[in-house]
Structure formats: structure tokens, C-alpha cells
Amino acid sequence: MKSAAPLVSVENLRVEFKGEFGPITGVKDISFTVQPGETVCVVGESGSGKSVTSLSLLRLVEFGGGRIVSGKLWFRPEGGAPIDLAQIDPEEMPRIRGNQIGMIFQEPMTALNPVFTIGRQLTDGLRRHRGLSAEAATARALELLREVQLPEPARRLKQYPHELSGGMRQRVVIAMAMACRPQLLIADEPTTALDVTIQAEILGLIGRLKRELGMAVLFITHDMAVVAQLADRVVVMRHGELVEEGPVEQIFAAPKADYTKALLASVPKLGEMRGKPGPEPLRIPGAPAAEAFTHAKPEMTGPIGPILSVKGLTTRFPMRGGILQRVVANVHAVEDVSFDIAHAETLALVGESGCGKSTTARSILRLVEPTAGDVIMDGQDIRGLNAGGLRLSRRNMQMVFQDPFASLNPYMRLWKQVAEPILNFDLARGSELDDRIAFLFDRVGLPRDFMRRFPHELSGGQRQRVAIARALSVNPKLIVADEAVSALDVSVQAQVLNLLMELQAEFGLSYLFISHDMAVVERISHRVGVMHLGRIVEIGTRAEVFEDPRHSYTRALLSGVPIADPTHRMIKENSALKPLPSPIFPIGHHPARPIYDEVSRSHFVLQD
């Protein structure tokens, strides 16, 4: 891949941001190069400066309050002499941005302007940069949409962004970035907000376009598995500094820096748990090796029923329309879902966005009201409870939410937040309460002086520990964890997962673990339910579902997960977009009851 003249050469780049107490350095003297036609992945956790680096190349960092203090950003335009983008007049940038360098952003929902049609947004750049006439630009836009394999491209041109799914929108964003045939494509976490099967499609598309057009790609991500699938070379960043750089095989096979090793070890890898009897903590380099929790599921003596039993749970949301706001249809979010969770057991519900897994969790706690079905928690019929009884039932069931930034009240001190459930049920007072809170902080691994702090003073992982302490405070029997580790960096995610497993072994907790991440689910769960369109399509022990998947959807889900191994590239370049079926049905529609094939005593598969 070595050629004499690199396309991009970043030399000693330093970017500062204005802070309350003087400048904060976002990127410290970074140097790396991108050759023509090469894919360079910049990988790092939040705050590592990976996005700042890419935004600097487009000189967009200034709009975020940053300043390029020193360094050179050499870019070699087609057939021209290299220019230093750090020194160039900002007025000149629009000629390069979107023309010579294309950019794809993380959020396909917000990267498109909701008030303009897809066609208008695609042709704008073409007319400005290439001086095309309206007809020529439209023809080219159509061609571009075909290139990104969007079905019915002619119709899409007249549609507005909200009429398209997330995966379709990201394809449009890619088409926009490709419109002027840039030599460099910068992609900032382009698949993070997408489901795994759609992620695989998008990664395949980027790979194909890169090869066909000989374009270089600078790919920013936090996901080591995506790096392994896509990169030619890897740049690892941490705290604004370059930790390690090298060819992808070398980084994965023989990482030099301790941080790279830690990063690789923290990633749960699908298939790693093959043949293991129970959940197992992740090894975190530098931390003492934790033992496997084979003892986590104590032998049950006598006929103890399940701690939670869900039968025929159905939740539908009305969709209103027309002038009178009548109910015109129902969203069948959860459709006839049944499962049990035993004492000290983790059942994971896994599926893609919109499959109803979160709604299932909320319906069990009655944070949303189910339409039908039974929820029996520890012998108590949850759906039959009045408001007071429901409140008391929450002593047994607690919840940990996805977003650790939003699930804590910014105006309340942390000890008060952890104490709240205890106060609600008047379980302890005075020094007993203080002791209990201190114990909980110790138990989730937070320093005691954090008790007096406010949420904004903590990192994401620390906040999630507070949320776990809050859930633990009333000694619940079941904790519902809704994407509880999804918003965390990999190294932090590993710690929180280990904590959850430790707590289960110590307190005999049962978990309902909601996640979209197959590798995480494989790590933590005893049993797994795969959800699709509001139904459980397959449920069984972890080994049964992961090692012997029977339903076609489970197989599709498993094959979409990128593997953190550059020698096993499994992304197909020609993956056409699959249409998403809709869970919206007219009023009065009663879907047929699900019929399950029994594969074994614990393994059931939905009949098609």
C-alpha cells in the first residue's frame, strides 16, 4: 500500500478548545498519513479526540469552538500540489469540503434536512460544485442512489427524509458524500446508530464504493470489530494522543501498547463463550482475574417456581390520525410474548431497534400499560394490582436504564438518588440509612466521597454504577436492565458487565437483560430470547441459541455481527437493502397465536 505521495498527511496536529479555566487540548501533536485508496480507521473511546481529528481535516472544528493551534494538514487534491488545510483561507474550504473530501456523520436522522426532499439535497452539491444543470444533476442523483443500492431510486428523489428508514437514510447520506467523487471519504461512526444487520450492509457498501472508485477512507469508530472488518491501517487514540499506529493485522495480532491490548481484551467476542457452562466475567488487563461464576446458579431445592412468569404479554399503542384524532391503527409493539425467569438467572432479550424488547421490559414493570397477558412476579399478579399495590411491587423489581446521563436527576445529590427507593418504602432511617448507602457505594465500586456529588461530575460508567446502586438499594429479586451497557465505552462496558455478574453471584439476583449486542448477551446470559416484530422468534439456553440457532432471523442476526478478527472478513460487499416489515396493523387485527416448535425441553422456535 506504500506509495510515494500520501493523499493526506497530518503532521503534529494540535487542537485546543476554550475552557472555563484556560484552553483544553483536544488533540495533542498527532501525526499520521492516509495513502490514496487506503482505509485508515481511527479508533478510540469517547473523549479520545478521534472526531476532533477528522473535523479538523474539514476545518469544521472551528464551528465547534475549537482552534487548530499548530501542525500541518497536507491534502493532495487531484492532479495538484499538496495544500495545507490548516493554513488555507476558511473561505476556500467549501470548494474542498463535499467536493474533494466527503463526509458521513453518525446520526442519519439529523444529517439530512427534514424540510427538503432527498432529490433537492442530493442535487444541491452537484449543482454548486460541478455546475450541473437541474436535469443533469437529477440524472446524476438517480445514478448515485442506484450506486448505493437504494430500492426504487426514482421515487426516493421525491421523498422527504422522515419517509425513509435509518438504513435508507444513511445510504442517502453516503450518496451525498459520494456525489462529487471525492478522493477522501471521512466517516465518523457512520454505523453506530444502526442495527447490526443494517451495519453490515452499510460497511459492505462503503467497502465496495472504496474499491470501485479508488477512494481513500478515514473511518472513525469506537468498535474494534468494525475496525477488524474494514481497516487497512489502524490509528489508536486515547486522551487526544496517538497510542499506536500500524497495519490492521499487526494491531490485532501483536498490539504493542498496553492500552491497545486492554481495548482488545475488553471487547466481548461472539463465539468466545462456546462450550462454557455459565456467564463469565471479561478479563480486564491490569485487574486481577475474576473467576468464572459457575456457582452463580445455585441448585434449586424443591419445587420453586420461576421468580417472574410472563404469559401472552401484548402491548399495542394506538396511532391517531385525521382531523378528529381517532385511532386509525395500532402499533403491535409486543405481541403474545411468554417466558419465565428463574431465581439467580439472567434472561436476555435480544433484537434490533423496534423489535419490542424495551416495551416488553416496560410492560412488565407497568411503566407502560400492557394490552393483554399475565405478569406473575414472585407469585403476585402484577397486572391485577392497583396503583398502591403496583408501587409496593416495585420493591421486588427494579430497573437500570440505557442512558446514564438522562436517568439521573441533575439537581439531586447522588446519595439522595441512591437513597430514594429506600425512602420511598421507608426501609431505613438515620444512621442505618447512611450505612446502607455507604455499603452500596462500596459495593458498586464508587468512592464514598462521591455521595455528596452531583451527576454531572461523574463519567458515564460511574453514573451507571450509581444507577445500579439505586436499583440494588431495596434488595430487589429482579433487575430489568434495558440496554444498560450500550451507551458505555468498551472498557467501561466490560467493568459494568463484570459488576452485574458479581452482584448476581453475591445476591442471587435475577436479570432481564435487554440488549441489541449479541456478543454482550452471549457473555452475561443463562438463557436468551430473540425478538423480532414484537414476538419471541426463538428462546433457549445460551448454548442452544448461539450454537444451534434454528430460526432464520436468529441466524441473520448472528451473521450480521462483525468479528474482531481481521483475518476473518465476513462482510459481503453486495448486500442489497432488505425491506423492513411493519408492526402497524389496522384496528381489530388479531394476529394468529404463535406456535412454537420444541427443539429441546428448553429450546423453542417460532413456526413461520
Add this chain to the structure above:
Amino acid sequence: MVRFLSVKALIGFTLVGLVVLVALFAPMFIPAERATQMVMTARLQPPSLSFPLGTDQLGRDLLARVMLGAQTSLLIAVSAVVISIVLGLPLGIISGYFGGRIDNVLMRVIDALLSFPVLLLALTISAVLGPNLQNTVIAIGVAFTPFLARIVRGEALRVVQMPYVEAARAAGTRDGAMIMRHILPNIMPALIVQATISLAFAVLAEAALSFLGLGTQPPMASWGLMIQASRQFLDIAPWTALVPGVALAITILGLNLLGDVLRDVLDPRSR
């Protein structure tokens, strides 16, 4: 940030402190006659040694009037805003937090009230209750309530959707505790901003009511009354409008700065 905060606080405290001191102590040092005494030979005089801020159309000393008027204006504005908060805050929170039918009923009533111009509403209330200081305060306070209730409801609706409220509900928090611990602290910033803005409008509303003969009764001085009276003489005696106008501006500026400071102090993120 900390340094900037204290500059803001210093100016705010100085301005508001000045106005409050004047309002409290001016009546002790300035005999009431100073403000009502008409000197027919000295009508519409520009500022001079004997009348430092000039005189109005009846030859009354503007300095004395603006200082004595401070008490009336502040008292009316602050009391009216307090009334609108006492009425509007619970209405807005109940509406936004409980939603559903309660919200529908309350908000239709509020919308109906909002469709009247504020002054007309205050005028009607004042006319029904009878023209005196106390009734003016009640009239302005009630007339401002729908605005406050609307803003509080909007904020409550936003906060209710936050995951920490759902988390607290999942933790078994009762409605009362939920409102006190989670809803109220998080709508405080918006409430403070609205309250400081309302103060300025309350002073002007009082002026309008006084002009129509329903607020402060002459010869008592209030800033609003002074601004209204100066209307006819703007071209020949602009100071008659400037004196109460500047006093009002200083008060509002000070209150807004203090409101900002209070909001920042309450926000743990700015500590």
C-alpha cells in the same frame, strides 16, 4: 465562570439593593408633601439645583416622586408576581404532570383566559373588585397567572418525559415526592426567568391601570403613573419620562441579573 458570575451578582445586587433601600427608607426622610406639593411657577422645569431631576406638569419635584414611587411600584410588582406564581405554579404542574383529562380541562380554561388581552382582564377584575392598591395587585396577579401556568406546564411536560422521572417511578416514588424532588427543581430555571420578566410587565400593567383610574390614585406617586403622565410632554420635557423610565430600567436590569445568578446558583452543573 466563577469570576464572571460574581461580577454579574455584584451589579445585580447593587442595583436591586439601591432600589430596595430607596423604597424602604425614602418615606422616612422625604416628607410626603415633597412629592405632592405643586409649584405652579415651576412647571416642567428641567433639572436644576432646587429640583435635581426637574419637575412635572404640575410643578412637582420628580426626584421626590420617583423615590416615593419606588415603594408603590415595587410592592405592586412583587406582590402581583408572587400571586401569579402561587396560582400558576400548582396549576401548571398538575396539568403537565398528571396530563389527561385534568390537563385538557385546565388548559382550555387557561386558553380562554389567554385570549383576553392581559390589560383587559386586569381591568375587569380591578373594576369588579373596586379601585384600590390591594385589588390592583390581585388583578395583575390573576391576569398574569395563565402565562405562568402555560410555561410551567410546558416545562413539566418536558421533565416528565425525562428518563430520571421514569427511573424514579420504577423506584416506587409517590406523586407528591416526585413533584417535589424531581419536577420542581428541574423547572426552576424557566420559572425564575419568567418571574423576572413578569416583574417588569407588572410595573407597566400597574401604570396602565392607574392611567385608567383603577390603580394607584393620584396624588400618590408610582412609576407607571409618572410614565403615563409624561406622555403629553415628551417633546418639551423629555426628563419627565426619562426619570421614572430609567428607574424602572435599573430595577428590571438588576432583577434580571439576580434571576440569572439565582438560576446559576441553583444549577449544580455551574458550581
